Every structure is written in structure tokens, then in C-alpha cells.
Amino acid sequence: xxxxxxxxxxxxVGPEICRETIRVIDALQRDHGLDVELEEGLVGGIAYEETxxxxxxxxxxxxxxxxxxxxxxxxxxxxxxxxxxxxxxSGLLRLRSELGLFANLRPALLYPQLAHASxxxxxxxxxxxxxxxxxxxxxxxxxxxxxxxxxxxxxxQAVNTMLYxxxxxxxxxxxxxxxxxxxxKKLCSVDKANVLEVSQLWRDVVGEVHEKDxxxxxxSHMYVDNAAMxxxxxxxQFDTIVTGNLFGDxxxxxxxxxTGSIGMLPSASLDENSKGMYEPVHGSAPDIVGQGVVNPLxxxxxxxxxxxxxxxxxxxxxxxxxxVGDALDRGLRTRDIMDGEAQVASTGEMGGAVVDMLQ
Ligand code: IPM
Ligand code: MG
Numbered sequence: 001x002x003x004x005x006x007x008x009x010x011x012x013v014g015p016e017i018c019r020e021t022i023r024v025i026d027a028l029q030r031d032h033g034l035d036v037e038l039e040e041g042l043v044g045g046i047a048y049e050e051t052x053x054x055x056x057x058x059x060x061x062x063x064x065x066x067x068x069x070x071x072x073x074x075x076x077x078x079x080x081x082x083x084x085x086x087x088x089x090s091g092l093l094r095l096r097s098e099l100g101l102f103a104n105l106r107p108a109l110l111y112p113q114l115a116h117a118s119x120x121x122x123x124x125x126x127x128x129x130x131x132x133x134x135x136x137x138x139x140x141x142x143x144x145x146x147x148x149x150x151x152x153x154x155x156x157q158a159v160n161t162m163l164y165x166x167x168x169x170x171x172x173x174x175x176x177x178x179x180x181x182x183x184x185k186k187l188c189s190v191d192k193a194n195v196l197e198v199s200q201l202w203r204d205v206v207g208e209v210h211e212k213d214x215x216x217x218x219x220s221h222m223y224v225d226n227a228a229m230x231x232x233x234x235x236x237q238f239d240t241i242v243t244g245n246l247f248g249d250x251x252x253x254x255x256x257x258x259t260g261s262i263g264m265l266p267s268a269s270l271d272e273n274s275k276g277m278y279e280p281v282h283g284s285a286p287d288i289v290g291q292g293v294v295n296p297l298x299x300x301x302x303x304x305x306x307x308x309x310x311x312x313x314x315x316x317x318x319x320x321x322x323x324v325g326d327a328l329d330r331g332l333r334t335r336d337i338m339d340g341e342a343q344v345a346s347t348g349e350m351g352g353a354v355v356d357m358l359q
Contacts, residue, residue: 012284014072020296020351044074044088054091117260134248176242184239263295266302
């Protein structure tokens with residue numbers, strides 16, 4: 001059966017990284033029996049420019065109809081002063097929320113070829129393989145009330161609400177335990193239960209799910225400040241991490257940098273039925289737009305996750321991942337992962353190398 005993929009290139013370097021990833025999809029269709037149909041849509045700042053809405057109704061409809069979404073990036077300084085609901089980021093947040101993409105998987109994997117691209121000592125990061133499972137449709141990103149207001153004394157105030165229900169915690173915990181079971185059978189749940197009620201509930205529910213259905217997995221709990229520190233001190237103590245929306249946003253950027261470049265890291269955002277949106281962890285990188293220097297590998301590796309989690313083509317996922325490894329073995333490096341003797345590859349050369357290595 002033909003699967004429908006919606007491509008949402010978005011802003012900044014989004015179109016450049018999506019273009020390379022589409023070349024990989026084309027090659028898989030041509031030579032390896034992948035059966036998909038591609039469609040494009042508008043999202044982010046460009047969608048706001050053309051329609052006045054960072055997530056036009058038409059895009060949302062296409063997204064609902066698709067089996068999987070390949071997402072580039074959104075945002076840029078020219079839109080930073082818009083009201084919140086018009087900002088490019090709101091388009092992304094609404095997509096996540098409207099499609100119920102509550103489970104965000106962010107692997108931080110160090111390619112041995114890039115061990116010295118990390119700012120941390122090689123012995124601290126070599127062999128690193130962490131999976132961060134971030135809750136994506138709840139917590140302080142979406143909790144009500146949220147507003148800015150002026151009090152009786154004329155002072156400006158703003159409030160956001162970090163809210164989780166037991167059901168939301170239960171379902172993300174199950175996803176994380178399942179993933180841990182297929183990896184190193186160790187799950188660390190990160191919260192701030194020494195201060196926040198919402199974190200105490202988080203800790204309690206994760207513990208209940210563990211006791212009930214996943215007692216074969218080794219579960220630990222850690223406060224988020226300590227987790228941030230441990231990630232840079234001794235990251236290899238972690239296998240799978242589960243945490244809420246805000247903490248996951250922050251910790252996944254830290255974990256990304258351990259691997260040498262945020263330009264290498266893919267992500268998947270899944271709903272209850274493994275329909276998913278796949279996007280690089282890095283953003284729109286307005287400073288390097290249009291120069292042909294952005295690293296397309298995070299997006300190409302996001303395609304690999306799509307093949308694995310939504311399209312049920314583990315064989316092709318493996319093939320894409322090893323093609324990326326082969327391109328690195330050949331000595332190709334985009335600027336972000338550059339070191340001494342390597343050749344600097346452009347975005348197109350890196351994409352082309354992956355396509356060649358698929359053979
Ligand atoms: C991410 C990004 C987004 C987030 C922004 C662009 C809204 O930082 O995917 O991590 O905070 O979730
Ligand atoms: Mg982020």
C-alpha cells in the first residue's frame with residue numbers, strides 16, 4: 001500500500017535539508033521498493049507570509065491525511081516580534097497538539113567517526129547512545145491558564161501553568177518503558193519532585209506503571225538540575241530518559257551537543273498509532289541560510305526513523321543509517337562536524353554521498 005508523506009520544509013535551512021532528504025526518498029523508491037507518495041505544504045514563517053497563519057487549515061488537513069510528515073524547521077528573526085499565535089513556532093506547536101503527537105523520541109548517538117567533534121573528552125562520550133523520550137503535548141507548553149496581565153498596582157505579570165494529568169504521564173511512561181525494554185533495559189525518569197507538585201505526580205505515576213507492567217526494567221528517578229549536570233559529567237550512565245515537555249526540550253539540546261553536532265540529530269514525534277512527524281532537532285539556522293553549508297544528516301536520519309517507526313521498513317531504515325555512516329567514513333564533513341584533515345562537503349555533496357552509498 002502506498003504511504004502518504006507530507007513534506008513541510010518551513011523556514012531558514014528547512015528547504016535545503018528537505019531537498020536532500022527527498023533525494024534519498026527518490027533513490028529508495030527507484031531502487032529499493034519503497035512505495036510512497038509525496039506532497040508538500042506550508043508551515044511557519046513562510047506560511048504566515050503567504051496566508052497570515054503559521055499553520056494554514058489546508059496544511060493541517062494534509063497533515064491529518066498523511067501517514068507521516070517530514071518537517072524541516074521554522075522560525076527566523078524577522079518574525080520574532082509577531083504576536084505569539086502568529087509566530088512560526090506556534091505552527092509547529094499546533095501541529096504537535098492537533099495531531100496528538102505526544103511521544104517525542106530524541107536519540108543522541110555518537111558516530112565513532114565524530115568522536116573528536118564533541119567538546120567533551122573522547123573517553124567521556126565515545127560509544128554514547130542515549131534515547132530521550134520527551135512528553136510533547138502537555139506540561140507548561142500547553143497548560144492553562146497562560147496569560148500576561150496587569151495587577152491593581154499597574155505591575156505587569158505573566159503566568160504559565162505546568163500541568164500534567166495521570167493519564168498523560170501514564171501513556172508517555174509506557175512508551176518510554178517499551179523503548180527501554182528494546183534497548184539497555186534502564187529508564188531514568190527526570191523531574192523536579194523536590195519542589196513541584198506536578199513532578200511529584202509524575203514520579204508517582206511513573207513508579208506505578210513500573211510496578212504494574214515493567215518491573216523487568218531498572219527504573220531510577222533524577223532531579224532535572226542533577227540530570228543536566230550528569231549528562232555532561234558522565235553521560236554514558238544513561239540509556240533511556242523520560243521527562244516532561246520543558247525539561248525534555250532543554251536536556252535534549254544538551255544531549256545533542258555531547259555528540260559533537262546538533263546537525264546530526266534526528267527526532268520522531270508519535271501519536272497513539274505510530275503515525276509520526278519526523279524532524280531534525282536543530283532549528284532553522286537563519287545565519288547560514290542559502291549558503292549550501294547546512295548538514296542534511298539530521299533530516300536524513302529523521303527519514304530513517306520514519307522508515308522504522310511509521311512505515312515499518314526497518315530494512316530501509318538500517319540501509320539509510322549505514323549509508324550515513326559510509327558517507328562519514330569516506331571523510332565527508334559539513335562545516336559543523338569539520339575536523340583537521342577532512343574535506344568540507346556542501347549540503348548537496350553530503351546528500352549526494354548518502355544517495356551513492358545506498359547502492
Ligand atoms: C524543539 C524546539 C521547539 C520546542 C520550539 C521551536 C518551539 O526547541 O523542538 O525542541 O521548544 O519544542
Ligand atoms: Mg528545543
